[in-house]
Amino acid sequence: MTVFSLVIINKAGGLIYNRTFHEGGLNKLSTNDYLVLAGTFHGVHAITARLNPVKSAPERPLSNTPGVPGGILTRPEPPSGLEVLESENFRLQCFNTLTGVKFLLFTDTTQTNVDVIIRRIYELYSDYVMKNPFYQLEMPIRCDMFDRKLLSHIREINNR
Amino acid sequence: MVIYSFYIFDRHTECIYSKTWLPPPSAATTSQHDIPTNNSTSGAGSANSTDPHHNPMRSARSAVSAANKASDDAKLIFGTVFSLRNMVRKLGGEDDAFISYRTAQYKLHYYETASNLRFVMLTDTGTLSMRNVMHQIYINLWCEYVVKNPLSPVEHKGGAGVRNELFELGLNQFITGLIAR
Numbered sequence: 001m002t003v004f005s006l007v008i009i010n011k012a013g014g015l016i017y018n019r020t021f022h023e024g025g026l027n028k029l030s031t032n033d034y035l036v037l038a039g040t041f042h043g044v045h046a047i048t049a050r051l052n053p054v055k056s057a058p059e060r061p062l063s064n065t066p067g068v069p070g071g072i073l074t075r076p077e078p079p080s081g082l083e084v085l086e087s088e089n090f091r092l093q094c095f096n097t098l099t100g101v102k103f104l105l106f107t108d109t110t111q112t113n114v115d116v117i118i119r120r121i122y123e124l125y126s127d128y129v130m131k132n133p134f135y136q137l138e139m140p141i142r143c144d145m146f147d148r149k150l151l152s153h154i155r156e157i158n159n160r
Numbered sequence: 161m162v163i164y165s166f167y168i169f170d171r172h173t174e175c176i177y178s179k180t181w182l183p184p185p186s187a188a189t190t191s192q193h194d195i196p197t198n199n200s201t202s203g204a205g206s207a208n209s210t211d212p213h214h215n216p217m218r219s220a221r222s223a224v225s226a227a228n229k230a231s232d233d234a235k236l237i238f239g240t241v242f243s244l245r246n247m248v249r250k251l252g253g254e255d256d257a258f259i260s261y262r263t264a265q266y267k268l269h270y271y272e273t274a275s276n277l278r279f280v281m282l283t284d285t286g287t288l289s290m291r292n293v294m295h296q297i298y299i300n301l302w303c304e305y306v307v308k309n310p311l312s313p314v315e316h317k318g319g320a321g322v323r324n325e326l327f328e329l330g331l332n333q334f335i336t337g338l339i340a341r
Binding site for chain 1: 164165180182233236237239240243244247248250251252253255256257258259260261262263264265266268282
């Protein structure tokens with residue numbers, strides 16, 4: 001049960017945060033490769049949302065029925081993009097916030113409760129990055145408090 | 161278990177076989193559209209006379225657009241799978257292999273043979289790994305009915321040699337057996 005690394009991608013597909021917690025889990029990449037990876041993933045994520053083979057029910061019948069006042073439409077869930085990716089050596093969980101920021105957490109294949117971990121990281125992000133008055137939106141994250149809190153949170157999980 | 165579709169891509173990145181187990185979406189929507197119009201415009205004679213003239217054109221157009229959409233989908237799927245496979249190999253090492261990804265609506269399974277033949281299967285989200293299933297398809301159907309077929313070409317340009325009776329029959333039997341389980 002190990003968390004390998006965390007990558008945060010902004011809504012334009014740019015890499016804004018990248019930290020490795022466990023050496024030896026994944027290959028070491030150059031900064032340039034990480035930027036390419038973030039951009040690629042951003043594009044693939046958009047495509048995976050479009051590939052949805054399940055057709056949602058048509059909305060027309062509801063608006064035609066006289067019983068419904070004002071023709072209220074039941075909107076189907078918008079298609080979500082990639083959430084979990086599995087390979088032989090690792091597992092990648094992606095959390096897409098409502099504002100379009102993506103949190104990618106790389107763990108080993110046996111790690112459980114990854115969605116809980118990633119939500120906690122999102123909380124830390126909103127507390128220590130978004131509430132930091134010196135942080136500029138869409139820019140790389142350089143916040144000491146966020147680094148420290150994140151590191152202690154992940155260390156706790158990796159030492160369990 | 162629900163299986164939505166199945167694709168085979170050759171080493172030249174071309175989609176040489178695709179099959180879906182979904183009801184055709186265009187037929188379903190047009191038929192649903194037809195029923196209310198026939199009921200509501202029963203009094204108007206002119207509307208009834210134009211309807212049968214209009215429908216074949218629309219269905220022909222929707223058949224063409226459905227074929228286009230299917231080939232577009234195959235290209236999108238190949239692009240996705242290709243990017244993810246490269247990403248996985250970059251991060252996890254050369255021996256690592258991309259297995260599957262899941263969204264809230266569906267799950268995509270991937271299997272690649274040593275000769276760069278790629279199998280892709282789309283199922284519902286609850287399905288467990290389909291790797292062994294695709295391995296079985298490769299061994300028992302692909303090798304038996306496509307590779308060992310003396311009339312089948314070496315390169316399957318445009319799906320030549322793959323769409324033979326035995327392969328189609330075997331695949332359909334295998335998949336319907338899985339779905340019924």
